[in-house]
Amino acid sequence: MATFKVPFPAPSPVEDAELLRKAFQGWGTDEKIVIAILAHRDAKQRLQIQEAYQDLYNEDLATKLQSELSGEFERAMYLWIFNPVDREAMIANAAMKKGLDYRVIVEVACISSTNELLKVKQAYQALFMHSLEEDLASKTSGNLRQLLVGLVSTYRFDGKEVDTELASVEADALHDAIKNKASGYDEAIRILTTRSKAQLNATFNKYKDEHGTSISKDLATGLPDPFFSAMRIAVRCTVSHQKYLEKLLRRSLNEAEEDVDDNLCRVIVTRAEKDLQEIKDMYEKRATNETLAHALERKASGHHRSFLLALVGN
Amino acid sequence: MATFKVPFPAPSPVEDAELLRKAFQGWGTDEKIVIAILAHRDAKQRLQIQEAYQDLYNEDLATKLQSELSGEFERAMYLWIFNPVDREAMIANAAMKKGLDYRVIVEVACISSTNELLKVKQAYQALFMHSLEEDLASKTSGNLRQLLVGLVSTYRFDGKEVDTELASVEADALHDAIKNKASGYDEAIRILTTRSKAQLNATFNKYKDEHGTSISKDLATGLPDPFFSAMRIAVRCTVSHQKYLEKLLRRSLNEAEEDVDDNLCRVIVTRAEKDLQEIKDMYEKRATNETLAHALERKASGHHRSFLLALVGN
Numbered sequence: 001m002a003t004f005k006v007p008f009p010a011p012s013p014v015e016d017a018e019l020l021r022k023a024f025q026g027w028g029t030d031e032k033i034v035i036a037i038l039a040h041r042d043a044k045q046r047l048q049i050q051e052a053y054q055d056l057y058n059e060d061l062a063t064k065l066q067s068e069l070s071g072e073f074e075r076a077m078y079l080w081i082f083n084p085v086d087r088e089a090m091i092a093n094a095a096m097k098k099g100l101d102y103r104v105i106v107e108v109a110c111i112s113s114t115n116e117l118l119k120v121k122q123a124y125q126a127l128f129m130h131s132l133e134e135d136l137a138s139k140t141s142g143n144l145r146q147l148l149v150g151l152v153s154t155y156r157f158d159g160k161e162v163d164t165e166l167a168s169v170e171a172d173a174l175h176d177a178i179k180n181k182a183s184g185y186d187e188a189i190r191i192l193t194t195r196s197k198a199q200l201n202a203t204f205n206k207y208k209d210e211h212g213t214s215i216s217k218d219l220a221t222g223l224p225d226p227f228f229s230a231m232r233i234a235v236r237c238t239v240s241h242q243k244y245l246e247k248l249l250r251r252s253l254n255e256a257e258e259d260v261d262d263n264l265c266r267v268i269v270t271r272a273e274k275d276l277q278e279i280k281d282m283y284e285k286r287a288t289n290e291t292l293a294h295a296l297e298r299k300a301s302g303h304h305r306s307f308l309l310a311l312v313g314n
Numbered sequence: 315m316a317t318f319k320v321p322f323p324a325p326s327p328v329e330d331a332e333l334l335r336k337a338f339q340g341w342g343t344d345e346k347i348v349i350a351i352l353a354h355r356d357a358k359q360r361l362q363i364q365e366a367y368q369d370l371y372n373e374d375l376a377t378k379l380q381s382e383l384s385g386e387f388e389r390a391m392y393l394w395i396f397n398p399v400d401r402e403a404m405i406a407n408a409a410m411k412k413g414l415d416y417r418v419i420v421e422v423a424c425i426s427s428t429n430e431l432l433k434v435k436q437a438y439q440a441l442f443m444h445s446l447e448e449d450l451a452s453k454t455s456g457n458l459r460q461l462l463v464g465l466v467s468t469y470r471f472d473g474k475e476v477d478t479e480l481a482s483v484e485a486d487a488l489h490d491a492i493k494n495k496a497s498g499y500d501e502a503i504r505i506l507t508t509r510s511k512a513q514l515n516a517t518f519n520k521y522k523d524e525h526g527t528s529i530s531k532d533l534a535t536g537l538p539d540p541f542f543s544a545m546r547i548a549v550r551c552t553v554s555h556q557k558y559l560e561k562l563l564r565r566s567l568n569e570a571e572e573d574v575d576d577n578l579c580r581v582i583v584t585r586a587e588k589d590l591q592e593i594k595d596m597y598e599k600r601a602t603n604e605t606l607a608h609a610l611e612r613k614a615s616g617h618h619r620s621f622l623l624a625l626v627g628n
Binding site for chain 1: 432435436439443444445446447448451452455456459460463464467468469470471472473475500504507508509510
């Protein structure tokens with residue numbers, strides 16, 4: 001469920017565009033108006049506002065927002081203004097600039113449904129004139145390449161059908177790969193990158209039943225290694241991406257980490273229109289005596305804070 | 315250009331279905347009528363005839379054809395009756411039964427455009443309740459798996475844009491992989507499976523310019539090996555699939571090979587509605603003093619011959 005509130009009836013896109021124009025005029029921008037409008041419009045409405053703004057002022061609203069706003073607030077608003085599919089494509093592309101943030105790539109690949117991922121890849125090509133696969137493959141190598149490129153490439157079967165015998169065989173193959181590293185990871189990569197989500201969930205359940213620990217826990221032991229970490233994120237996003245994102249959010253809000261604000265902003269902006277309510281409920285169940293809104297008030301500041309609070313429904 | 319002839323105006327699907335029904339009745343089937351109708355209807359018309367047949371007689375025409383016909387003629391007609399996308403999915407699935415015919419998989423992956431391949435994968439899932447990727451990955455291993463699964467997985471960029479510097483760098487990487495086998499094939503697989511067809515063609519041209527021989531020739535030297543052979547077919551289908559298919563046809567018609575008839579039937583049935591005219595023209599230019607029709611008369615027999623002759627436009 002989405003978290004932010006949309007007024008009903010909403011003003012027309014032209015009214016919104018005119019108000020935004022006013023907010024940009026004069027000395028400094030009135031960020032409050034920008035938030036009051038854009039944080040309370042859904043993807044379709046935001047697109048209509050962009051179109052109205054272009055028609056009225058012959059100017060691109062996204063570019064205008066970039067020049068009028070700054071810092072974290074600008075980055076968050078620039079992501080928000082786009083439709084979810086273009087936004088995911090932009091997030092994936094950004095994750096390959098300045099080094100590779102494989103965690104974001106795994107999220108994009110494993111949280112999306114088969115057809116959502118296809119649309120993201122189509123949007124990626126329209127925006128960047130390359131395939132996501134070729135850009136990713138050229139920036140990675142070895143097992144990590146095989147895993148990541150496999151995750152974004154496969155057009156997975158989306159059905160609920162499960163083969164329990166196969167689940168058992170492949171649970172053993174995964175266990176063998178994780179525990180007995182000498183045998184290589186080809187089979188583990190094959191299973192994680194090609195099986196349907198329903199089949200994988202059955203396999204992960206068999207893994208726990210037959211080997212006593214969850215695959216996610218087994219992947220967490222040992223030295224930190226991007227390949228193992230990427231496999232673990234793929235598993236966690238396949239089991240419950242909300243649970244995974246809640247943990248990201250919780251760490252961002254409660255620990256001093258380098259990438260805290262990227263994660264915080266990405267989770268809130270990308271999920272606000274989808275299932276942030278479920279993630280918020282999970283957060284509030286797990287964090288003692290603190291609502292997500294309180295945590296954001298404590299952690300973020302300025303317009304960035306106001307914007308995120310509006311997106312989470314405060 | 316297609317080769318077979320469709321009457322204009324064509325009889326209605328109901329008339330065709332009724333005539334087919336008559337052809338099936340009595341002692342033995344009148345194969346001439348079956349060919350006279352079905353070899354002269356395009357994919358849309360064949361679908362309408364299937365629907366009319368189902369409505370009129372509450373029976374599946376494809377299944378009926380299987381039971382009424384036999385041998386090579388039955389197999390050819392059974393492929394022909396379906397629309398091209400379902401047919402490709404069925405061909406790919408069959409290529410993984412009884413061993414793996416990797417050549418067919420490479421053809422399906424590399425001849426189709428990006429969106430055609432996507433539709434084939436969607437049809438595959440609807441027909442077999444699995445993804446093509448998972449079935450293929452579970453039946454292969456090592457470099458061959460990486461190559462084949464990569465070829466069917468990637469949603470390739472379909473644009474005409476070419477980066478000539480990149481083409482030069484990747485031509486060297488391919489040359490290095492092929493000539494200096496110790497360095498492994500990861501880079502060659504990455505390039506062949508993820509780059510756009512336009513970019514690959516530029517790369518293959520650079521390869522020949524910079525290294526003196528074509529990549530296809532370099533891949534043909536050495537011991538026969540499925541992985542090298544699959545790379546070579548991928549290259550040839552990317553450069554000119556018509557040229558590749560013409561060669562297949564020529565070998566089928568002029569050499570005694572095990573898989574001759576499969577290739578012959580597959581090339582004619584799958585291309586009759588697309589570009590068989592171009593392939594036929596190439597054939598007739600290369601084969602001395604023989605039209606494709608003459609070669610088919612010599613090589614095939616019975617109803618199978620009549621059917622193939624009708625498909626090639628005789």
